Amino acid sequence: MLYHKNDKGYTLVEMLIAIVIGFVLISAATATYISQNRSYVAQESVSEINTQSKIAHDLIADAIRSAGYGVPASMNQDPINGFTTIVTPVEGGTGAPDAITIVGGFRRIGQLWPAGGGAVTCPAVVPLDATAIRINYSGNVAVNAASDRSLLSIDGVQFVQVSACTITNGSCVASADITLDRSLIQDFPLLDTDSDTQCDVGRPVYLVEDITFCVDANSTLRRIRRNADITNCAGIAGSDDDAIAENIEDLQFAYAVDADNDGEIDDLNNNNMLDGGDFINGSAVADPADIRAIRVNVLARADKADVNYAGLGNPPGLIENRSHAATNDSFRRRWWQTLVTMRN
Secondary structure (H helix, E strand, O other), X not given: OOOOOOOOOOOHHHHHHHHHHHHHHHHHHHHHHHHHHHHHHHHHHHHHHHHHHHHXXXXXXXXXXXXXXXXXXXXXXXXXXXXXXXXXXXXXXXXXXXXXXXXXXXXXXXXXXXXXXXXXXXXXXXXXXXXXXXXXXXXXXXXXXXXXXXXXXXXXXXXXXXXXXXXXXXXXXXXXXXXXXXXXXXXXXXXXXXXXXXXXXXXXXXXXXXXXXXXXXXXXEEEEEOOOEOOOOEOOOXXXXXXXXXXXXXXEXXXXXXXXXXXXXXXXXXXXXXXXXXXXXXXXXXXXXXXXXEEEEEEEEOOOOOHHHOXXXXXXXXXXXXXXXXXXXXXXXXXXXXXXXXXX
């Protein structure tokens, strides 16, 4: 029997050509992958800074809208942690971010209940002239008898201060009465929401406090509740200090005022409308009590460079009264600006 065998194989030249072609294809695929991955990383960074900075911007705007809610009739008589005006501008000048401190009953901490606690048959009230109450806490913040968490607003109607209570772990316990520094000026009704004759809802109680928004040395936008160290943009003992956005290059505010107290924002450029010419910087505000509207600016920068954006990453030349030098880098930026009219 005869066998026919093909003794021919690949030559060395053919093998080298195949290897070269393979390397070319692998290199092309690798280059495409690297380019697409860089683009994805850059876009993910842009998406993150857009979302993060917008949330921070909206937090500031919402806090400004709520500023003044539940504050005492006279903040000179009842200062809030040392502040006697609803808004306190902190001007950074031409070379630094601004800061702002606002005062109000921003957080609902629970509901008002009669002294003595326990079940109450409706209809019922926490009565006029009462000087002792209970608070049924509904969040993770409780009041105390110290200055930082003792200032309360009942239903946005009456400002009171805690003068004494039973303290456990630094807070007034819900199972004991709280003594107020003044009598209630009206009846506060309790409600029955399930028709079983037992009251189950009391009027809301808000913690009245100061909140400072500022940018620290690491370009982090911070929200500091109560007694901020504004110079260093940091909390101190007793403060609640939250980082709400990173890579914030600028925070700027401008203010519209009613200095003549005629009920209308001052028309500084005499064109019979509210526009950009009617806003001034914080250092030009003679009396913060005259502030009626605030323009909020947040400038954010992506945390990763975009190689496809080389030389194009420049901040706005001017935001309010702060100039920004061109950077010509590869970082994308986002500038948010909104006008907030104060409600209270």
